[in-house]
Amino acid sequence: MKKLVSLLLVLVMVFTLAACAPKQPTGGDTSDEQTAKKVLGVVMPNATHGFLGESIKHAEAEVKALAEANGFDYKFLTSKESSEQNNQIDTLINEKVDAIVLWPHNGDELRSAAQSVMDAGIPLIIYDRLINGFTPTATIMGDNVSIGELTGKYFNNYFAEELKAGEVQILEFKGDNSTVPQQRHDGFLKTADKNFKIVQSFSTDWQRAKAQDQMENLLNTSKPEDIEKIKAVFTHDDEVVLGVLDAISGYKGPTKLNIKLVSGVGARRENLDTFKPTYETLQVDQVTYAFSPAYVRQAVKLGLEVLEGKTLQKDYLIPTEEVDRSNEEAFRSSETYKIRYSIQ
Template structure:
């Protein structure tokens, strides 16, 4: 899918390691306070140094973010030689202030998931100027000021969703033709890459038309409202491209409220159990695919930050340092294979 180098690196990560966070359950925590919390762990690391890691994350306004916050804290608590300072924020200004505070505290490394890519780029550059290793999760910043980026294959998600959408249109209509709407996320590299991947695929199918696109900001409430507006303005819709499973829940509700669930289908991403259950039950409107985007990357970011501070590479790789850029593969979950992904213990 035009992402061979990223996919190979993702496979190396999956086969080689050992990151403790990858064994964590996708548990959702309750929304965290914006006040800092500290945590020290129960498990000693091999290296003797003691470190402080600052963690700056968006507040848990949807299930995926709640699970990521939980996984990040869980991994930090495993390391006896790591003290963590955790901030959550609801807007870029507060997150910028949190980052500046962590710089003032002279933490040894900072793990950040930017609320918005562009808005947090200056803060990322301040971290670099302070000589503090920056680990960026999920949404990239608009500069190379970070030591490590770890996230999912967002371009691949958009490209893959488009592939499934076109294939389903052919099954239903006999040809690649249909009216499609898009519900996108917040302004960020994640949203931009998912939109680009989607459009790059469907540009070869001129009769597949994007007739509307509105932001749902990765929340089911805003996605519901956006979809309501689109339904009112468009009397014929064949398919919906949702950039996130939480948003898909709101989209489904809007379609049901309009009594148009037999008219269209949805392609989505995230890997949320609520969507998997819809697939299993063959609920309508039908969700034909959800490409996984695991919140365990938060725990992996902390584990990788620890390796960076200890001057270690990833076990199983010949390189003696952690890579600069890690992209995790997106796995398609469909009604045909959903049984392999249902997890009654998962909170996401």
């Protein structure tokens, strides 16, 4: 009898210890906390400098900070071209991440991969460049149409007297063939006076050096009477502006230049620093529209909201600010400017 009681006591102790012991996680050697963590994929073009280089720094800083504060994991991927970006998206789909923030190289070349994300039931947030004919979970971008519209209105006011007399000829320097320049171009045409005539349009690949070469070639090969008619340059990027100004300041030809205004997008410190000296030396005014590399942080924040189960709007437009000689010093105190340079 004593042996039976002892055996029963031993069994009770074994079951008690087993019940109190910590449970081991299923699905490998990961902990409960790791198993429960959601994963956000952030996919961008790569760059080491310029607007895109700054954007990468902001995006990586934001996703790292949010992951540490909110307990999720992330995959941060950059690529040289669309084919590599397509492969990265396929990998994220196979890894069953919980949401993806995508800045496409080129929307048309990413349509199939983006559709695969949606077909897999993974929320997809598109940043900056649209994919025509495709509806993701949400799209967030700068208000490019408004940037173009504001530029058109600014040109109207600046050349009000000249427009009364007739045609005013201008040049246009686009970034590339993506939806961003097209939206800015369309916005400009919507508000600009019909007497503005774009006599030539260039695609710069967002490069200062390429814009400089294009402008120099035009100034050195065009007829003097044609050059003299050009009154303004409408560009889609601040770095492009500097290339145009390099060509204007370096021009040694016989023709008198009558370019009075150059517009840009970005409101970069490097450009703001040139506003006053460019006017004093070349008598060329500038206007630019704030478009910060830090805007990508808002796209990453939307990714967090998806992980938290929140429902997003379909479209988010980030407003811009107009900056010229009259307010460039005040703009340096704005939150847009401070956040842009907060990680440098």
